[in-house]
Amino acid sequence: MSDLPEGLDGLYDATPLEIHTEQALLGALLLAPSLAAQVRDWLEAEDFYRPAHQEVYTTLLAYIDSPAYTPESDSLEQTLMIMWERIQHIPNFGALGLYELVERCPKPAHVTAYALMVVEADTRRAVALHIMRLAQTLERHRQDGKQLPALFAAAESAKIIVARLGERLDVPDLSSVVLRRLDAEPAIATAPDRVDLDHQDQLLSALIAAPHQINQIHDLLDAGDFSDPYRGQLFTLLITMAENKAAIDLVTVMGQAQRAGLLPDPRQETFDRFQEHFGEPGPASVLWLTQRVQESSALAYASAAVIRLTNAAALPGLDPRELLAFAAQQLQTLTARQPYHLQPLYQPPALEAPALEPSAQAPRL
Numbered sequence: 001m002s003d004l005p006e007g008l009d010g011l012y013d014a015t016p017l018e019i020h021t022e023q024a025l026l027g028a029l030l031l032a033p034s035l036a037a038q039v040r041d042w043l044e045a046e047d048f049y050r051p052a053h054q055e056v057y058t059t060l061l062a063y064i065d066s067p068a069y070t071p072e073s074d075s076l077e078q079t080l081m082i083m084w085e086r087i088q089h090i091p092n093f094g095a096l097g098l099y100e101l102v103e104r105c106p107k108p109a110h111v112t113a114y115a116l117m118v119v120e121a122d123t124r125r126a127v128a129l130h131i132m133r134l135a136q137t138l139e140r141h142r143q144d145g146k147q148l149p150a151l152f153a154a155a156e157s158a159k160i161i162v163a164r165l166g167e168r169l170d171v172p173d174l175s176s177v178v179l180r181r182l183d184a185e186p187a188i189a190t191a192p193d194r195v196d197l198d199h200q201d202q203l204l205s206a207l208i209a210a211p212h213q214i215n216q217i218h219d220l221l222d223a224g225d226f227s228d229p230y231r232g233q234l235f236t237l238l239i240t241m242a243e244n245k246a247a248i249d250l251v252t253v254m255g256q257a258q259r260a261g262l263l264p265d266p267r268q269e270t271f272d273r274f275q276e277h278f279g280e281p282g283p284a285s286v287l288w289l290t291q292r293v294q295e296s297s298a299l300a301y302a303s304a305a306v307i308r309l310t311n312a313a314a315l316p317g318l319d320p321r322e323l324l325a326f327a328a329q330q331l332q333t334l335t336a337r338q339p340y341h342l343q344p345l346y347q348p349p350a351l352e353a354p355a356l357e358p359s360a361q362a363p364r365l
Contacts, residue, residue, distance in 0.1 A: 181313075
């Protein structure tokens with residue numbers, strides 16, 4: 001059974017308004033081809049969702065650049081006739097398709113506003129596409145347990161794309177965008193895996209039994225890597241005791257845990273349960289257990305991030321700049337949780353997004 005979030009399959013689909021906007025934009029250009037000068041430097045054919053609309057836009061620009069077009073003979077009848085001759089190869093479009101585009105345009109003078117809406121819609125779909133890739137890689141990992149490097153490679157690629165999309169919308173610093181409709185860290189309830197909990201308990205038991213090993217993993221884990229606050233707080237307690245050079249064994253840790261409020265119930269069964277969980281370290285090494293805890297933490301965060309991003313991308317009317325800022329934040333947090341022992345396997349080459357010329361940036365309205 002798939003664990004992909006609901007609504008993911010349709011996330012890349014264009015909404016009716018997005019299709020209508022594409023038609024209004026092309027209608028404006030058919031009615032007044034000279035207006036293409038306002039948008040052609042930053043509007044690309046790939047920004048359109050429908051392949052037919054991509055073809056019409058490309059063909060229209062080619063017509064405007066040809067000797068057949070002159071601003072003096074800028075008539076709708078001539079434009080439609082020449083365009084019809086050049087787009088007959090488009091399946092299921094026809095002359096009626098051109099007339100429909102014209103009818104969809106309320107005001108040709110608003111061509112820049114329509115074009116910006118098309119770019120913004122394509123931005124949402126681009127983010128959705130990378131969310132889907134993350135989700136699919138995560139699903140494959142659940143099936144074979146071998147896709148963790150690919151998951152982080154996909155996350156790193158998505159980070160680069162999101163940054164470039166931000167530049168295109170004239171927001172080079174996405175961290176400056178205020179999240180008005182999105183919670184920075186919406187809670188995602190997930191049930192911890194029993195195997196993951198066992199690894200965490202074994203790790204904590206090993207650190208209590210051999211506290212000299214705490215320094216080996218001091219910088220590799222934090223409380224957030226554990227499945228619940230209790231285990232995370234116990235790990236933080238061990239780190240603090242080690243930093244203070246306090247005596248560490250099962251008795252002293254239980255004493256400090258009680259002072260910290262982790263063992264509020266003074267009855268014997270409370271301490272018996274603590275000993276049952278953390279009193280007998282297993283045969284696995286501390287570093288091996290640390291790797292397992294890191295992996296499970298990364299996967300848990302990736303699952304939560306996919307759900308958060310899916311919900312954000314599906315939010316009607318969300319400003320794409322806010323979506324990009326939220327995506328950048330989630331992806332940065334995800335890639336920061338990459339397990340140390342896998343980093344050399346999936347760190348991408350250093351890529352810098354090429355600076356866009358001012359004319360290539362979508363304008364602000």
